[in-house]
Structure formats: structure tokens, C-alpha cells
Amino acid sequence: MIGLGPAEIIVILIVTLIVIGPEKMPELARALARLMRDLRGAVDEVRGQFEELTREELMTKKEIDSYYRDTVNSVKDSIEPPSDVKEVRKEIEESLREIDQPEDESKEEKPPTQDA
DSSP states (O other): SSSHHHHHHHHHHHHHHHHOOTTTTHHHHHHHHHHHHHHHHHHHHHHHHHHHHHHOSOOOHHHHHHHHHHHHHHHHHHOOHHHHHHHHHHHHHHHHHHSSSSHHHHHHHOOOOOOO
16 A cells, blocks of 8 residues: 555544544445545556557657647546545535634634624
């Protein structure tokens, strides 16, 4: 994996469960699985196209590099996270902002105004 051990993964899952809540976890898992599947498919496609180009003897190295760069950029542009992930990310950011706000600021009372 990405250098994450079982302990780190468990901590991430617990924090995610607390922040997102159990009712949103299945949606998030499906959205992340879809995103990973799309990314793997795109990587496999680029890899296949690159291997196909390297087999052709007619293209120069400069042409292959240019074609590979264009293909990678077009794949990056075409892959966008599902809207579910965007919504969940927005909710997480809002929750984190609420957590970061000190409670004293929200409980401050305004001085009473005198009515004439």
C-alpha cells in the first residue's frame, strides 16, 4: 500500500466513521470504489497505448513522449471524482470548520441595547 499499516488504517476508519457517520459510510465506500476502478482503468489504458506505441518502429522517441504526455493529460482531465465524493468532502470540511471554531465565540452574548 502507501506505507500505511493496519493501525493507521483503523485510526483513519474510526475518524471517518465519527466525522461522516455510519449512514454515509456505504455511499462513501461505493464512491471511492468507483473512483479507484476508473483510475485503474485509465492507467491501464494509458499503459496499453504507450506499449503499443513503443512497439511501432515508425515513431521517434520525441513523438512517443509527446503522444504519451497528451494521452496522460487527457485522461487526467476526463477523470473527475463522483459528485458523491464532492458532497461528502464538503460536509467533512464544514464539520471540521465547526470543530475548529472555539465555543466561546459562538456563546458570546451581545450587550443589551437600551430602548428609548
